[in-house]
Amino acid sequence: MSESNVERINFRRAEFLTSAPTLAECPEDSGAEVAFAGRSNAGKSSAINALTDNSKLARTSKTPGRTQLINFFRLSEQQRLVDLPGYGYAKVARSMKDEWQRHLAFYLEQRHCLKGLVLLMDIRQPLKEFDLQMLSWATTSGLPTHILLTKADKLKNGPANNARFAVEKELKALELDRNVTVQIFSAPKRKGLDKLERQLNQWLSLAPTPAADGAPESDEGGEH
Ligand SMILES: Nc1nc2c(ncn2[C@@H]2O[C@H](COP(=O)(O)OP(=O)(O)OP(=O)(O)O)[C@@H](O)[C@H]2O)c(=O)[nH]1
Numbered sequence: 328m329s330e331s332n333v334e335r336i337n338f339r340r341a342e343f344l345t346s347a348p349t350l351a352e353c354p355e356d357s358g359a360e361v362a363f364a365g366r367s368n369a370g371k372s373s374a375i376n377a378l379t380d381n382s383k384l385a386r387t388s389k390t391p392g393r394t395q396l397i398n399f400f401r402l403s404e405q406q407r408l409v410d411l412p413g414y415g416y417a418k419v420a421r422s423m424k425d426e427w428q429r430h431l432a433f434y435l436e437q438r439h440c441l442k443g444l445v446l447l448m449d450i451r452q453p454l455k456e457f458d459l460q461m462l463s464w465a466t467t468s469g470l471p472t473h474i475l476l477t478k479a480d481k482l483k484n485g486p487a488n489n490a491r492f493a494v495e496k497e498l499k500a501l502e503l504d505r506n507v508t509v510q511i512f513s514a515p516k517r518k519g520l521d522k523l524e525r526q527l528n529q530w531l532s533l534a535p536t537p538a539a540d541g542a543p544e545s546d547e548g549g550e551h
């Protein structure tokens with residue numbers, strides 16, 4: 328879709344909608360939703376707060392694993408952001424992690440209103456095992472993914488750009504680059520916010536996608 332017919336969402340209007348302890352208790356599967364995922368401490372809640380310009384919206388913490396519920400934020404009647412709990416938190420029992428990963432896979436593969444995934448990784452330690460797992464689920468289910476390399480303020484510009492190129496190169500080598508974009512991000516410096524907003528506006532747009540030549544849209548790649 329060209330940018331000109333994409334509605335611009337006022338992210339500052341975001342409000343807390345609900346917390347779900349499991350994905351089975353999510354709000355109704357309608358409208359458009361974008362989920363923020365990533366390892367514990369990657370900066371998911373901080374990115375949502377920067378985007379919505381509301382430092383109190385999503386709880387952030389120095390203690391990894393703070394976000395334990397799936398938190399839904401309402402942008403409009405039919406548009407939502409989702410803060411998924413971090414994974415990779417060492418103090419969570421293995422069985423709980425496995426259970427959570429099953430829920431997550433189900434959510435990514437089955438949720439019709441899920442239009443895109445924002446996958447956050449600390450720019451200093453990208454593409455860990457679970458990041459690759461998420462990318463693999465997303466690519467197989469045709470879910471577009473936008474990677475935020477967070478905490479870029481911890482690096483100078485040169486090394487930050489090199490880190491981005493290295494991630495892009497590795498994704499290509501692993502054949503996980505289909506429908507995946509990568510950008511640098513910093514919540515405290517508000518760096519990369521415009522780019523993130525553009526991506527979210529596009530994914531969350533409720534305008535029907537005009538099919539080329541009136542042909543029905545291809546199903547290739549999955550449900551989303
Ligand atoms: N320097 C810097 N610190 C950040 C940035 N983003 C987040 N942080 C810090 O990293 C820590 C974790 O941030 P959160 O936003 O709570 O991380 P999360 O991914 O929501 O973590 P969980 O809820 O545990 O999964 C906090 O101390 C944040 O202040 C960033 O872009 N730069």
Ligand SMILES: [Mg+2]
Pocket residue numbers: 371372373386387393394410413
């Ligand atoms: Mg969090």
